[in-house]
Amino acid sequence: MGAVVVLVDHRDPRWRGSAAPLLALAHELGGRQGWSVDAVWVGPGHDEEVATWVASTGPVVQHVVQVDGADPQLPASLGCALRAVADDAAARLVLVPSTFEGREVAGQLAALTGSGVVVGASSVVVEDGLVVAGKAVLAGSWRTRCAVTSPLAVVALDVHAAAAASPATPPGTGEAEVRRHRVQAPAAASAVQVLVRAARPVTERPSLAEAEVVVVGGRGTGGDFSGVEDLADALGGAVGATRVATDEGWAPHALQVGQTGVTISPRLYVGAGVSGAVHHRGGMAASATVVAVNTDPDAPIFEVADVAVVADVRTLLPALAAEVRSRRHRSG
Amino acid sequence: MVALVKHVPDVQSARSFTAEHRLVRGGPDDSLNELDEDCLEAALHLVEATPTSSGQDDDESGDGARPTRTHRVTALTVGPPAAVGALRRALAMGATDAVHVSDEAVAGSDAVATARVVAAAVDHLHAQHPVDLVLAGMAALDGLGSLVPSAVAALLGWPQLTLADRVQVEPGSPGSPGGAVTVRRTTAHHVEELRAPLPAVVSVTDQAFRPRSPSLKGLLAARRTPVDVIGLADLGLAASTAGAAGSTTRVLDVQPRPELADQVRLVAGQDGRDVAAELADLLVERGF
Numbered sequence: 122m123g124a125v126v127v128l129v130d131h132r133d134p135r136w137r138g139s140a141a142p143l144l145a146l147a148h149e150l151g152g153r154q155g156w157s158v159d160a161v162w163v164g165p166g167h168d169e170e171v172a173t174w175v176a177s178t179g180p181v182v183q184h185v186v187q188v189d190g191a192d193p194q195l196p197a198s199l200g201c202a203l204r205a206v207a208d209d210a211a212a213r214l215v216l217v218p219s220t221f222e223g224r225e226v227a228g229q230l231a232a233l234t235g236s237g238v239v240v241g242a243s244s245v246v247v248e249d250g251l252v253v254a255g256k257a258v259l260a261g262s263w264r265t266r267c268a269v270t271s272p273l274a275v276v277a278l279d280v281h282a283a284a285a286a287s288p289a290t291p292p293g294t295g296e297a298e299v300r301r302h303r304v305q306a307p308a309a310a311s312a313v314q315v316l317v318r319a320a321r322p323v324t325e326r327p328s329l330a331e332a333e334v335v336v337v338g339g340r341g342t343g344g345d346f347s348g349v350e351d352l353a354d355a356l357g358g359a360v361g362a363t364r365v366a367t368d369e370g371w372a373p374h375a376l377q378v379g380q381t382g383v384t385i386s387p388r389l390y391v392g393a394g395v396s397g398a399v400h401h402r403g404g405m406a407a408s409a410t411v412v413a414v415n416t417d418p419d420a421p422i423f424e425v426a427d428v429a430v431v432a433d434v435r436t437l438l439p440a441l442a443a444e445v446r447s448r449r450h451r452s453g
Numbered sequence: 454m455v456a457l458v459k460h461v462p463d464v465q466s467a468r469s470f471t472a473e474h475r476l477v478r479g480g481p482d483d484s485l486n487e488l489d490e491d492c493l494e495a496a497l498h499l500v501e502a503t504p505t506s507s508g509q510d511d512d513e514s515g516d517g518a519r520p521t522r523t524h525r526v527t528a529l530t531v532g533p534p535a536a537v538g539a540l541r542r543a544l545a546m547g548a549t550d551a552v553h554v555s556d557e558a559v560a561g562s563d564a565v566a567t568a569r570v571v572a573a574a575v576d577h578l579h580a581q582h583p584v585d586l587v588l589a590g591m592a593a594l595d596g597l598g599s600l601v602p603s604a605v606a607a608l609l610g611w612p613q614l615t616l617a618d619r620v621q622v623e624p625g626s627p628g629s630p631g632g633a634v635t636v637r638r639t640t641a642h643h644v645e646e647l648r649a650p651l652p653a654v655v656s657v658t659d660q661a662f663r664p665r666s667p668s669l670k671g672l673l674a675a676r677r678t679p680v681d682v683i684g685l686a687d688l689g690l691a692a693s694t695a696g697a698a699g700s701t702t703r704v705l706d707v708q709p710r711p712e713l714a715d716q717v718r719l720v721a722g723q724d725g726r727d728v729a730a731e732l733a734d735l736l737v738e739r740g741f
């Protein structure tokens with residue numbers, strides 16, 4: 122016996138987006154290992170709608186954890202809540218989404234329990250009784266597989282990779298036992314005061330970390346992002362930017378893709394006037410299909426591009442957006 | 454203040470792995486992790502912004518620009534002998550002291566084992582001279598885990614305020630005698646302002662501070678400042694708690710990324726319209 126425990130990360134108003142793929146993967150893995158699938162909701166807000174939705178994704182148990190004495194969204198609170206559930210469920214594996222915040226929760230939980238942790242994972246399997254996580258490292262230039270030898274494994278999983286591995290949402294029974302827990306927050310979490318927590322403005326476009334299509338503009342746009350935005354809208358995708366473009370103020374910092382920005386792994390990445398510096402590649406190397414548009418035939422990004430387009434973005438982007446729209450129009 | 458620093462292979466170089474699946478380190482271009490310059494800058498900046506109590510200024514160098522002994526910035530690294538390079542760079546930027554946890558038994562430590570050694574080293578320093586803040590960069594450019602600061606905070610039992618893009622320290626007051634730290638951080642969906650009493654663990658993003666370049670004085674000081682080298686025994690840690698023995702993850706294999714088998718290359722003519730149609734067809738074909 123054993124269990125795979127999945128954090129339903131609801132700091133994000135679009136929490137289903139990260140929970141669904143992790144639960145689907147947990148279901149598949151759990152089914153093969155004979156492990157139960159346990160979903161965890163930390164803090165308030167576990168209403169009937171949440172309960173019904175979570176139950177429909179196939180877990181056996183839904184754990185709802187109330188954290189006393191601290192803000193439930195702090196990594197230390199989440200770490201201690203997950204620890205309590207992992208104990209209760211006799212968990213072999215805890216899955217969290219591999220956002221910056223998810224990695225912190227993974228770090229807390231692993232340190233508290235002395236467990237092995239892998240973050241930024243793109244796959245999880247069980248081999249010879251051990252949890253084995255796959256991931257791309259060094260700006261995507263190497264692939265590694267890493268086994269966890271402790272009784273509990275903590276894995277922060279790339280949500281897109283999980284979605285690609287288990288695309289179908291498992292048919293849930295629609296009934297999952299709800300188990301409620303109360304844990305006392307550690308002193309280090311109780312000491313933290315949340316002075317302000319304001320939602321960032323939401324745009325019409327899909328969020329960068331979750332979008333299936335991302336169009337990234339770099340220095341080669343010369344500061345005019347209208348072509349990037351136009352193509353993103355034509356493809357129903359998000360806009361991203363290189364550090365140069367955000368430093369220049371052509372795009373907000375929140376749109377920076379790369380190792381010090383957002384890590385993305387969309388189905389389609391379009392790099393427009395992006396050189397493909399190693400710092401940037403670190404954040405987009407997991408994209409499924411890479412299209413790069415650059416005037417320089419030797420641009421490093423072409424080394425990782427499935428489609429290399431030697432062209433000037435200023436003319437290509439508007440023309441491409443128009444072509445995409447006309448095809449969608451015809452087919453739709 | 455303790456600034457955590459790491460010596461990493463140059464990101465622009467052809468990085469590779471040993472037969473034991475460990476990152477090849479010790480190349481001629483290995484250097485201080487660039488993102489740790491941000492945490493050093495934060496530490497130096499905060500120390501400089503904090504007034505020193507009079508009469509306790511025992512800065513032997515007499516160099517007014519450097520932080521005094523009452524407010525030290527200690528650069529701390531865990532790593533092989535070559536990692537001293539990161540400490541030299543930190544000293545050149547203005548760190549007051551440097552501590553190097555160097556022990557054969559540390560080689561091959563995973564993130565949790567590394568955090569265990571870092572936390573023990575911070576405890577060790579804290580016992581000698583109270584530590585107010587442990588500062589870290591947002592990620593090390595080799596592993597890009599961003600989880601060591603969090604794990605260190607958990608092991609020390611100190612509040613963690615991570616990925617800060619603004620940091621402010623308030624000295625002690627009747628309400629919080631030990632002082633407090635306030636940070637602003639931007640998460641995927643929120644902007645937060647968090648406050649915690651000292652001591653605490655803070656990590657900073659590359660948006661927080663603009664790292665200074667070492668001054669000539671700093672470069673000279675970096676050469677004459679002794680580096681305190683300590684081993685696991687000094688920290689009261691058994692060799693089995695670090696390195697491969699103390700790690701609960703094991704890399705099974707590493708492979709270079711497979712070559713792109715079927716790259717499509719399109720070259721535009723003068724106005725780019727010609728390839729736009731071809732590219733749009735390709736995208737539709739691939740289901741976009």
Ligand SMILES: Cc1cc2nc3c(=O)[nH]c(=O)nc-3n(C[C@H](O)[C@H](O)[C@H](O)COP(=O)(O)OP(=O)(O)OC[C@H]3O[C@@H](n4cnc5c(N)ncnc54)[C@H](O)[C@@H]3O)c2cc1C
Nearest residue numbers: 339340341363364379380381382394395396400401416434
């Ligand atoms: C510690 C650190 C962290 C970093 N983190 C990140 C990060 O997270 N994300 C990130 O992006 N960067 C990051 N960087 C910066 C990174 O090293 C590069 O400087 C940056 O990615 C380059 O951005 P770029 O491709 O837009 O610009 P450039 O490298 O200047 O490339 C511009 C490209 O546009 C092409 N071009 C020019 N005109 C046209 C045209 N009309 N049409 C088509 N192509 C054209 C050029 O041929 C060139 O290849 C980081 C750097 C450091 C030191």
